[in-house]
Amino acid sequence: MLFRQKGIMRITGTFLDEITFDIPSNNWGTAQWDMDFAAMKRIGIDTVIIIRSGLNRQAIFNSKAISKKVKLLPVHSDLAQMFLELAEKHKMKLFFGTYDSNIFWRDGRLQDEVDINxxxxxxxxxxxxxxSAFAGWYMAHEFGRLYGDVPKSLKKVADRCKAVSGGLPVIMSPYMWGKKAVGEDAIDIEQHRKEWNDILSILHKSVDIVAFQDGHVDYNELKDYICVNKQLINKYQMTAWSNVESFDRDMPFNFPPIDWRKMQWKLDFAAQAGVDKCITFEFSHFMSPYSTWPSARNLFFRYCEHFGIDIKELCD
Amino acid sequence: MLFRQKGIMRITGTFLDEITFDIPSNNWGTAQWDMDFAAMKRIGIDTVIIIRSGLNRQAIFNSKAISKKVKLLPVHSDLAQMFLELAEKHKMKLFFGTYDSNIFWRDGRLQDEVDINxxxxxxxxxxxxxxSAFAGWYMAHEFGRLYGDVPKSLKKVADRCKAVSGGLPVIMSPYMWGKKAVGEDAIDIEQHRKEWNDILSILHKSVDIVAFQDGHVDYNELKDYICVNKQLINKYQMTAWSNVESFDRDMPFNFPPIDWRKMQWKLDFAAQAGVDKCITFEFSHFMSPYSTWPSARNLFFRYCEHFGIDIKELCD
Amino acid sequence: MLFRQKGIMRITGTFLDEITFDIPSNNWGTAQWDMDFAAMKRIGIDTVIIIRSGLNRQAIFNSKAISKKVKLLPVHSDLAQMFLELAEKHKMKLFFGTYDSNIFWRDGRLQDEVDINxxxxxxxxxxxxxxSAFAGWYMAHEFGRLYGDVPKSLKKVADRCKAVSGGLPVIMSPYMWGKKAVGEDAIDIEQHRKEWNDILSILHKSVDIVAFQDGHVDYNELKDYICVNKQLINKYQMTAWSNVESFDRDMPFNFPPIDWRKMQWKLDFAAQAGVDKCITFEFSHFMSPYSTWPSARNLFFRYCEHFGIDIKELCD
Known part of the structure; x- marks a missing residue:
């Protein structure tokens, strides 16, 4: 379901980032999450993506599979259940993220990472x-280049996702090895094309949707990168989404909500490149009227003003 | 127009920082800016200074002059027009900032920087x-030492400002090459005096008002520095203001609103040194009751309490 | 006075951090502090600890003793008096912090540090x-290892505290030389045990209560560390508290409020290790419904929900 107005695409999906690597917690309870899902729904979000089942020793539910190899810290509540119920209530599709140990796969123990998953x-x-809200899977491991056996290994996880679930779709959201990711070590656009051609040639029958993160290259290069990504994704008959990041990578601390003007540029570039859908990392911290960043609330207002979305009864 | 009470100067001017280099956006629309100007006015601010027309590829209006040399990112609204209208509505003087490419003048292409401007x-x-609110100009390029031909080049820009506008005043707001700017590379106060004597000897007929930023030296050295600056500015028959920064440079992230006690010290030192006016960088993020930093709201309350400013109907 | 519910300890004490080293100011006035003390009281906080009388050139009251050796920046209000009056009003015990020059004792001039104090x-x-609220003393100097003569020197200060006040109790809150403090230079748990055995053997008759900061080691090592600390503190017949930090040390900027799940883990570990009381650094920035971090307000709500504390009339 795509909305278009003024030639600009809307954001219709968001990650749910409740085991965060580098984003401070909102410290919400169920009631706040419920309000947040209502706000998402109001602006046209129909898809939520749990970013990961767990990270290192922390998990969103008390998983036996993870516990076999990793001593988890106590899990006092089942966030997976809560997110699924909220997705059902608000009539959204939920994609369920896998587990990222943040250790094994960086450390020569790829097989352990695969086995847990x-x-x-x-x-x-x-x-x-x-x-009923369970609509597919999300590959939690993020990478930006062709690292040894990573694609081959993750392919096994994606294949299992499809096998157990009767072929439900699988999403991945890689990054670009650009200057806002790695500074001087950035690769150029042709090297990016070459490596991602190889990666997608491995993953294309296992992963259905590729939503590149759009924050690691300069705004003036971004459209070209999205176009290259779109070509590659088309070539392998996969579906191209854009992960329109709603946080600002240009500020001296990581990360405040993005300037609305920057989000407009990125939505424009995604539309011009012809991607099928825009999602964001992520609504709840960076675009929500209930976020602990007050400028996220203002970003929400600017967004709604721009698209003529009536939110009077939602936020006062 | 100066307010004095309890021997301490008030802040009567502020920058408008809507193309920011390192300050996250408030994501305000026109209505929020209007409220903010009303809050400024209420505490006695009579002067607003647009910090820059543009920075690198971003601009506050769709400038043909900049576009000739720099491919601008899309400009969807005219912030210059909005700020001028709000200044008129709230009966303030507006100083208009020039353009800083952030590239050419750091990169041996000073002439390009001058030509665009x-x-x-x-x-x-x-x-x-x-x-009617257009009251003068602001030199957007910030520097702290005598760098080669920078003063001579910027003099050309200042001269053009005065020439086209029938001699409207020109402001600059340099920094001090102190330890909070450059750590161990800081210069001492005598070297600062020497270099700024040379700089002002070049600029004194082109720039009218010098408002040194007050945040780069320790609080216990600040009064001496402001006094040196005042002497130099007097020597060249220019006007001395102080840019009393309202953000805190002593915290582990850049930048939260300043501690009210630190602002009091800096206002005291400015008054003791006898500057003509205190302005701040900047009200809207760091002192405004509508800022996305809640401690800015509290700073506003402390400031108003201190000066006996009644704000009952303004903020509730 | 200990509260227990669901096997988890409550936080019953907090630091007051109004001369901060690295925490941006809330910019509160007396009325806000009064509300904050009421919120503390409501959740069972009976103990407040002024973290320091002064730091370098800044002090909470205009101290003659400090001024003899350090040129203080102007002190416009007496925060010590304010905190004592609020502690009386809200029926709390107040522990008064000493002075940390942040220079002398790091710089071979330990005797100056001692003399001022x-x-x-x-x-x-x-x-x-x-x-009547004055209940004891807090040793402001924080350290994590056995540094030369530091313990012997600080013992003199603690002894004076007890001598002048008829033996009122003295608290210290050291840190652990763990990876979140010093990265690769972290010491292991046995080295920690050895050094703190030596330190406490010097301080045990002068300091009554040791409240180790709980934030510098990984969550999965924390319980072991708290147990070691408890054993050592018991061995020297001192009292063990835990300083359950309410800010998050795992985020890319320093410091947002902690994730409620992390606080639960740390409260659990403290209870399991059998400490006598949990305090926090600190309520007002990181757990308060009035904090300038909105996620602190949410942390307060989660905490109250968890312990069944009714706060309806407090926050709306």
């Missing part, structure tokens, strides 16, 4: 697969 | 010069 | 000792 995918499907 | 000054005056 | 302790007791 194969078992975890089974556990997730058994535990949550009946929820 | 000469043409831009003409364009600004033609487009906005009739607005 | 000996005289300051006398001045504090003379000026504020009659307040």
């Amino acid at each position: 194969l078992e975890l995918v089974d556990e997730i499907w058994q535990k949550y697969g009946k929820c | 000469l043409e831009l000054v003409d364009e600004i005056w033609q487009k906005y010069g009739k607005c | 000996l005289e300051l302790v006398d001045e504090i007791w003379q000026k504020y000792g009659k307040c």
Whole structure:
């Protein structure tokens, strides 16, 4: 479902980032999340993506599969269940993220990373697969270049996702090895094209949707990069989305909500490149009227003004 | 127009920082800016200074002059027009900032920097010069030492500002090469005096008002520095203001609103040194009751309490 | 006074951090502090600890003792008096922090640090000792390892505290030389045990309560560390508290409020190790419904929900 107005695409999906690597917690309870889902829905978001089942020793539910290899810190509540129920209530599709140890796969133990995830995918499907909102999977491991056996290994996880769930779609959201990711070590656009051609040639039958993060290259290069990405994704008959980041990578601390003008540029470039859908990382911290960043609330207002979305009864 | 009470100067001017280099956006629309100007006015601010027409590829209006040499990112609204109208509505004087490419003048292409600005000054005056709030100019390039030909080059821009506008005043707001700017590379106060004597000897007939930023030296050295600056500015028959920064340079992230006690010290030192006016960088993020930093709201309350300013109907 | 529910300890004490080293100011006035003390009281906080009388050139009251050796920046209000009056009003115990020059004791001039503090302790007791809320002392100097003569020198200050005040208790809150403090230079748990055994063997008759900061080691190591600390503190017949930090040390900027789940873990570990009381650094910035960090307000709500504390009339 795409909305278009003034030639600019809307954001219709968001990540849910409740085991965060580098984003401070909103410290919300269920009631706040419910309000937040209502706000998402109001602006046309129909898709939510749990960014990961767990990261290192922390998990969103008390997973037996992860616990076999990693001593988890206590899990006092089942966030997966809560997100699925909220997605059902607000009539959204939910994509369920896999587990990122943040250790094994960076550390020569790729097989451990795969093994945990194969078992975890089974556990997730058994535990949550009946929820009507469960619409697919998200590959939690983020990478920006062709690293050795990473694509081949992750392919096994994606294949298992599809196998257990009767072929539900699988999303990935890689980054670009640009100057806002790695400074001087950035690769140029042709090297990017070459490496991602190789990566997608491995993953194309296992992953359905590729939503590149749009924040690691300069605004003046971004359209070219999105176009290259779109060509590659088309070539392998996958679906191209854009992950229109709603936080600002240009500020002296990481990360405040983005300037509305920057988000407009990025939505424009995505539309011009012809991607199928725009999602964002992520609504709840950086675009929500309930975020702990007050400028996120203002970003929400600017966004709604721009698209003529009536939010009178939502926020006062 | 100076307010004095309890021997301490008030802040009567502020920068408008809507193309920011390192300050996250408030994401305000016109209505929020209008409220903000009303809050400024209420505490006695009579002067607003647009910090720059543009920075690198971003501009506050769709400038033909800049576009000749720099491919601008899309400009969807005319912030210059908005600021001028709000200044008129709230009966304030507006000083209009020039353009800082952030590239050419750091990169041996000073002449390009000058050329863009000469043409831009003409364009600004033609487009906005009739607005009754247009009270003068602001030199957007900030520097702290005597760098080669920078003063001589910027003099050309300042001269053009005065020439096209019938001699309207020109402000600059340099920094001090102190330890909070450059750590161990800081220069001592005598070296500062020597270099700024040379700089002002070049600029004194072109720039009218010098408002040194007050944040780059320790609080216990600040009064001496402001006194040195005042002497130099007097020597060249220019006017001395102090740019009393309202953000805190001593915190582990850049930048939260300043501690009210620190602002009091800096206002005291400025008064003791006898400057003519205190302005701040800047009200809207760091002192405004509507800022996205809640401690800015509290700073506003402390400031108003201190000076006995009644704000009951303004903020509730 | 300990509260227990669901096997988890509550926080019953907090630091007051109004001369901050690295925490941006809330910019509160007396009315805001009064509201904040009421919120503390409501959740069961019975103990407040002024983290320091002064830091370098800044002080919470205009101290003659400090001024003899350090040229203080102007002190426009007496925060010590304000905190004591609020503690009385809200029926809390107040522990008064000593002075940390942040220079002398790091710079081979330990005796200067001691001399200022000996005289300051006398001045504090003379000026504020009659307040009924004055319940003891806090040793402002924080350290994590056995540094030369630091423990022996600080013992003199602690002894003076007890001597002037008829033996009122003295608190210290050291840190652990863990990876979140010093990265690769972290010491292991056995080295930690060895050094703190030596330190406490010097301080045990002068300091009564040791409240280790709990934020510098990984969550999965924390319980072991708290247990070691508890054993050492018991061995020297001192009292063990835990300083359950309410800010998050894992984020890319320093410091947002902590994720509620992390605070739960740390409260659990403290309870399991059997400490006598949990305090926090600190309520007003990181857990308060009035903090300038909105996620602190949410942390307060989560905390109250968890312990079944009714706050309806407090926050709306």
